[in-house]
Each structure stands twice: as structure tokens, then as C-alpha cells.
Amino acid sequence: MALPTSIKLFEMAPRDGLQNEPGTLVPTTTKIELIERLAKAGLTHIEAASFVSPKWVPQMGDATDVMNGITRQPGVVYSALTPNLKGLEGALAAGVEEVAVFGAASEAFSQKNINCSIAESLKRFEPVLERANEAGVRVRGYVSCVLGCPYEGDISPAKVAEVANALFEMGCYEISLGDTIGVGTPLAAKRMIEATRQQVPIEYLAAHFHDTYGMALANLYAVLEEGVSVIDAATAGLGGCPYAKGASGNVATEDVLYLIEGLGIHTGIDLQAVIDTGYWITNKLGRRPSSKVALAKGAGNQ
Template identity: 50%
Template sequence: MHVKIVEVGPRDGLQNEKEIVPTEVKIALIEKLAASGLTTIEATSFVNPRWIPQLADAEEVLARLPRGKDVTYTALVPNLRGLERAVSSGLQEIALFMSASQTHNQKNINKTIEETFPVLREVAQAAHSYGMRVRGYVSTVFGCPYEGDVPVDNSRRVTQALLEMGVHEISLGDTIGVATPKQVRHIFGELVKEASAERLAAHFHDTRGTGLANVVAALDVGIRIFDSSIGGLGGCPYAPGAAGNISTEDLVYLLHGMDIDTGVDLERLMEAGAYIQQQLGRELPSKVLKAHLAADDCAKQGDA
């Protein structure tokens, strides 16, 4: 069995950092992630820099990244202006985003769900005219910080709308980290009726410590694409209290332990995690990274 990992740390992770991360650090991190064998990396966002100043250097980051056949770089695009920037940056794939809950969508995008559909449809059509692939994100599928439980019919309706726009892959997000394995099996079990499992991805946060358990539950119902963030970086500025995404290191360790292929070299991946942890100057949530660095420290002390 093979699982595709979509690395979202450079965008979803770093966008929440209070201190601006230097462009050179972002580029070095992405290069290290690519060197580990990750083939899809969400590098940045073309959301207006006034809203996410951390990613104001999107064009420069993409201009300086080496391009090759082995890695696809993507970026979040909110509207036609963002798409123009993505096209100018030479991207072959973009990502659209919206929420399954009305209140979160309103606070995140400043539009109702119904008002969001025509905007995304216009962007998707334009992107396809440029020969670009389009991915979709649906937030708050498993719970909303403002509304609580989100009916599965909300996610079904949004998923169907995105499919009709020609989105090739839809990432369903547990934005505030409330999902449990039982809920994951139920919701994905329902949504695979609308789209084949091959077109659905899981995007889990680990706020309540259930992130990896939810990965196993999603595997059980046929999901083979997972979003994760190096070191467990991330959160959501519109979801109070939301912890980071599941860690890429933890995800790869889990999958390899289940004899599932990812194409990722865990040792090189941990080099990327150690690098960004050092650059940010604080310990990151990844448990596998912590164990790896602790073992290294012990070995160094033993050699001393």
C-alpha cells in the first residue's frame, strides 16, 4: 500500500508564526523537505499580505525554489488576483479553500458559503484554462469553534460543489482537532459516496491528541492521502485554541511501522524538522522529532 503525504508546513504551519520567518529560511526548509522524498509541498499562500504578512514573500520564495519533475509545489489562492500571482510564479497546481460551517466561512473568508461558490468556481475555471490542477480544502468538517458540531450534509454539499468545479482532490479538515476515530469513519464513510476515496484527503490537527488515531481510522475506510506539517507546526488563526497539524515525522513513523510505503526518508525528514526547530528557537510538538533529538544528545554525551 502507498500513501501520499501533502506537506503543508511551509504554508499552514509558518503562517501562524508571530515573528516573520526570513525568506532564506523558508527556502532552505522547503528544499530539505523535498530532499526527504516528499513530492507535494504547499509552499506558500497568495492571500493578501495584509491578512497573512508572514507569507508576503510568496513570489520570491517560489522564484528561488529549484523546480524538477519529482516535486509539485502548490499555494493557496483565494481569488483571481491570487491566481494571477500564482500563474506568474510558474505554479502547476493551486489550492482553494472554504469551510463546511457558515460562521467559520464568514469569519475566514468574509462571505457566506453560497457567496463563496461562484468566487471559487471562477478561480477554478481560470486555473484550468492555464492547464493548472486545482485542489480544494474544506475546513471545520468535524467541528466548528463557533457552531460546534457540523452536520455531514454541510460537508457533502460543499464537496459536491467542489467536484463540479473540477477540483481533482479535496482535503477534509479537522480544523480545531475535535475529531475521534468513530467520527472519522462515519464522515469519510459518507463522503466517499460522493467522491471516490482516491479523491479525498484527510487533514487532521492534534489539539486533543487524537490525530494519529484518526489517520488509522481514515485508512480503514480507504483514504490514502494525508496532509501533515513538519514538526507539527500550525494551527488556525480563526479557530481559537487550535493546536498544530499532525506532525509529518510522526505520520511517516506510524505509516512505516504499519508497512505502508510513503516514499519519504524519515532520517532526512527529521533533519528538516530539526532545522526549522532551531530556526524558530523553540521545541516543536513532533514526538518523533523529540525522541530523535534526545537520542542524539545521549549519543553525544556518551562520546564525550
């Protein structure tokens, strides 16, 4: 299959990247500046916050302040994670225009992560989708552990397809398929997409791959060949998963951009500006970017 002619990059650093940051809380002003830098670099889809209980995810406790504090750029979608009705109401009050819910393709992971079965988790999303629909807000769906689970091991592509289809039929406009612990390889990624596209049209599928084993870019190229044209990534490779031992960050936006540009696909995103933003935020966090491209090119004007 021919590669896509255009790619939508979904930037995850402000939410998925920072939500598990250990130690002290990242200041609200830093989060706001990160989001605004990413928008100025040309990223048009940014997951900015998560409306969850601060008891469970302390780093996201300032979601309302973040959403109210950003200067919204025209043409940029600022979304938020809303796992339940309470979270959705908070997001709506803060003027969020797109939200997301998350399920898993692994029963064990679902129990460990959100203390219920896959079927129960999907049932919980129904009122969220209904309320979002009433409010005219689009909902994105996430499926975790699509290429492996820390508790169950291998995950059947048919199970991924089943959960993705349930979210799609419920009304999610896009389904993001997450290799949460980064164990996938290109052939497994292809087979997972082949199975899922039988139930959800390829244009509604996104790839969300972690780079734990250094396979994220290879896996992304494999699913691009299958027709996937939406990629989740996090500047500087920030992120991880508190329920997945050893899971490193998301694939770095800088590395994905370098790959896409090398394939001759136009993105409209300023790679150097993203690199500089990665150096800026990791400096604030006391470390270096994990992006290979950022380390190779170095920072310009941070």
C-alpha cells in the first residue's frame, strides 16, 4: 500500500508526557508555556490536560488552570483526557473542545489501571459520550496494550479490533492504538492494524507507540505502509506508564518529524522549534531529551 500523502501529528507531551513526572509538581506556568510553544511550532492537535482526580494523578491536578491559562491559537485543537462524567463536566466548564476516553485490550491491564473489566470500562464511557455529544464536543478513544501487556503478555489482534470497534460504534471519532509498554515489532504492528481495519476504517485509526525497546519508529513505518495517517508523539520523548514496569516514554515528536519529512510528507511543523521546545522542557525537568534527532541536531534558540 502507498504511504499517506499527509500526516496528522497528535502531540502528547503536556498530558501523557508530564502526567507521571516523579517528584515535585510541574508548575502550571511551565505547562502553559509548553503548550503555547508547541502550538507556535505548528502542531495543530495538542492533548493539553487530564481531568482526573488529583489523588490518582497529582501532576494533572491543575487541568482547569492550564486550560484557562493558554492563549488559544486559531486552527489548533486543545484536547483533554476525561475518563468519567465528572472529568467531562470539568473539561466542558474549562472550554475544552475535544476530549478522550481510554480503555484497554487487556483484561488484566484494565483491572490494574481502572479497577474494572474491559466491558465495564466501555459501559462507563456511554454517559460520557452522550454528554459530550450533547455539548457538541468530539471524543477520541484510546486502546492500551495493543501489542503486549505487562501482565498478560501477547495480545490478540482480534481483541484489539473488538475494543476499537466498540469505541468507534459508541461514537469516538478517532481510535488511538497504544503500544503502552513498547514491546511491539513491525510485523506484529502490521497484523494488529490489519485486524483492526476490518472493523474500523483505517482513516479513523491512530498509532500511539512507546519506544521502550527502540522499535517505535520501525513500527510506525510499518503502520504507515498500512495506511495509518495519524500519529501520537511526545516532544523530547516524554512520558511513560505508571502501571507498566519499564515502559519508557512515547516516541519523540522530533524523531517522527524527521522520519515523515524523510518520506517527503509535508507536515507544516517547524522541526527545529520542536527540538528547542524539547530542550527547554527537559531542562526544566532536570534532564536531556530522549529524542535521537534532538541530541544529534542540538538546541538552537530555546
